[in-house]
Amino acid sequence: MQHEMRGADIVWNALRKGGVSRVFSLSGNHIMEVYDAAFGNGIGIVHVRHEAAALHMAEAWARLTGEVGVALVTGGQGHTNACAGLPTAMAGEAPVLLLSGHAPTTELGMGAFQETPQVEMAAPLTKAAWMARRAEELGADIARAMRLARSGRPGPVHVSLPTDVLEARAAPALPEEAEFLARPMPLSPDSAAAVLAAIHAAERPLLVCGSALNTPEGARARAALARGLNLPIAIMESPRGLNDPSLGDLASALRRADLVVLLGKPLDFTLRYGAAAPEARFVAIEPDGQWIDRAARALGPRLALVAPAAPLAAAEALAALATPHRNAEWGEWARMAILHRPESWAALRNRPGGPLHPATLAYALQEHLVGETTLLMDGGEVGQWMQAILQADERLTNGVAGAIGAVLCFAVAARAARPQGRVLACMGDGTFGFHMAELDTAVRHNLPFVCVVGNDGRWNAEYQIQRRDYGEARAHGCDLGRATRYDLVATALGGHGEFVTCFEELHPALERAFGSGRPAVVNVLIEGQPAPSLRRA
8 A cells, every 4th residue: 555645745745756946935824734844855945034025036946947936835815925926927927836825625614714715816817726625636736737837838827725635644646747847839840931931031020029038948049049040039028118228229120120020929018019010010929829819809910920839949949940031131230229229328337426327337237247147137217227238148127017026036046046156136226125024035045146226215117207297296105215224224134235325436335245245235326317218219
């Protein structure tokens, strides 16, 4: 007779079989059995200070390692806190598994402790959500969830774990390793040939992709395809869409394009539902039938070709067959449009004094991105300046969902995923306030990184909207403390802090921060500038 074990032990066995090596978690009553089962299972736990932070860390871990990122939280309010991170992971196309403790099945509908409609809450924000029902099925539940999270366009999946299911004993039957992996969704040879034929038939083709290809594997596939076609590939993962400063004057390239290939990129608000390329036909390489239907409704006869496929598989298949496009002049023009930055910015390099212009800060930071560097940038106005100027081989932003605050959590996970090299996180003072307690998580787990806070003393994005739309006299509710010492938060929690008031102090402060070997905050007083506009006249 096969040895029985607790459901909680089956959960860990299934995660390990699915290739999980790290879990981001905050403990609580409903998952105490899971924590007890964690002893000796070989999977590390990063214990965080807020459940949403666990979700954000799991997302960054997934995007940097190729594993499914796992967040483990308690039920009730623990689950609701974690749900706040789901839209960022969903829009970021990251394979994430949210495991939440749950009231026991035997007490449902009776007013159990923290009984909450967890599945119903998570379902609209995930690819799938359900409650585990039987201990003997937990292995299959975990395998199914991980497979769904990875398949097609990746995204988060939720499974609620009732306490009685975790405590029950059952035979530890686990699916085969293949059941934990993505369901293959290749680009067929005929579709690949048709897509490449459409690209070569066009005079001014342009390729755009989404966050699913901003992974190490995705970056390699994008680079190979861009080289093969001798065409740029724009990765659109900003809520600012055509105003994403990291894409320069992409808007002009789209206006001139006669073909746009959506390489797993949804036709959404970032592309103005197709209006951004008014003269172009479209090719949609898309794993999600709903997005195909939406593209068909928005584009009508301009949707020239649809090819069902997962983004990474499609990019790899096209790269293997790609040949240079005949219009090399167009390829170079489009490439330079994306790289465009105003010449006037050069005057902001090394500008003395303070508060610093955000561009002055960014140019200085670039000098410290040496060797292997993982760069993480949050939203807001200062974040847009960082995204416009800073370059690194590996970079993550707060993503299409546009919710600020995730990037400090991303940095913790990034250091766990990248023990060597530098990890730099850039954000504004508003953003820093969301998850500043995770500096404690970084200290406790010895996960050092440098966090640069651009401190302009306000919620500047909202202030700029108010000023533009309603006038300076009606701008209100956006002020933060101008001289707030965010650096002292780091030192109070056991990290390293630096306070920078002028350019002359910046480089020495950054050197000390990177050299400290601790989680470090460099609090820099900056001008409250609006985000840059990179469109050429």
